[in-house]
Amino acid sequence: MSRKLSASSALYDNARRALAGGVSSDARRMAGVPLYVERAAGSRLWDVDGNTYLDYVLGQGPAILGHCPPEIVAAISAQAARGIVYSAQHATEVAVAERLISMVPSAERVRFNTVGSEAVHAALRLARGVTGRTKILKFEGHYHGWFDPVLYSVHPALEAAGPADAPLPVSGTAGQQRGDQDLVVAPWNDLEALGRLLDDQVAAVITEPVLCNTGAILPDPGFLEGVRELCDRNGSLLIFDEIITGFRLAPGGAQEHLGITPDLSVFGKAMAGGMQVSALAGRAEIMDHISDGRVAHAGTFNSHPVAMAAADAALRVLDEQREEVYGGLYRRGRALMDGFAEAARKAGVPLLVDGPGPVFQTYFTDGQVRDYRDFAATDRARMLRLHAALLERGVNMVPRGLWFLSAAHTDDDVADTVAAFADALASLD
């Protein structure tokens, strides 16, 4: 089986001469020719060679209503005709902030940015400004964007990563400004280690509430409750990085789904259904440090009118059609997960399928995955081969084995995907 890729290959040849590495984000590098998308609609992508894909990447998560949902397309067009950029206040930013506050349990005040990395940056600065402390505690395997202070220990080489119960901060790139003196790295799902590693210089603990950058790992029962309690006892703020989980696991994000209230949260991806918006939200008394200018926060494109129009349309649908949207995401997510697990059982392949449902992960392992070290022990090279085999069969997952669902995926899509998955699995040696 081999797709026709002549037009894609020709573009890639040119791209490698024009774009560093042939792509615009390191996350889009892949073995072989990357996807050159011509158009997208609903649950599908079409590439420049005319191949069709059922899409479970969804722009790395944002397209929660599928590609080109009519409500968002109409809102973007209408706003663009009234003005693309103002760098001034407008009614839509107020409406989006009000809706976000009504949907997200911990949100009392909001500030908008453009991308997730910026919102994380704002959250960490605010936490340091409010507490007067310098350190941040992050968990091994968690990704909080590509800015220097947090690009540590995302997927570190195990030789450099130190002991599992007291991981060393491992830099993520050449050229990184040193931040390890202000960073504590802890293993996830390990309260005992967290209690040991937290000290009175830690301004904030930042966590993905469901770890979606190293699999799709739910917190162990009681873990996040314990983190909340330890933060309170230590005077550290708790920041939920809900860039992936926000508006995906529930209208109020993982904090609603899991029933834990952070002090600050950051949102992005799904909140504008595919346009670039991020948000920092939190308790009023904390956000007041931004309100009165003690902590700086800025950005030319913040509350960009076209992106805000998309956020307004996306949040309206997610809020007003919540039963239908989230019911469908969980039901179809479960059907895919069960279908994949059954296909693997029949094929005698050790495959773990785990995660909340609206996002989930496939791993080649016969064990459990509770943290980064477990994830590192899975057969990741084989997952990349499965990714290639799925593309050949018209299914696009995130290469590391992550699957995002949208409200546009249908029961027929699920059935077709399970059949393609079984066939792809059987094709692997």
Ligand SMILES: Cc1ncc(COP(=O)(O)O)c(C=O)c1O
């Ligand atoms: C949990 C999490 N935080 C932050 C980011 C950074 O967001 P962005 O790529 O929009 O800067 C990402 C991106 O994937 C993410 O998954």
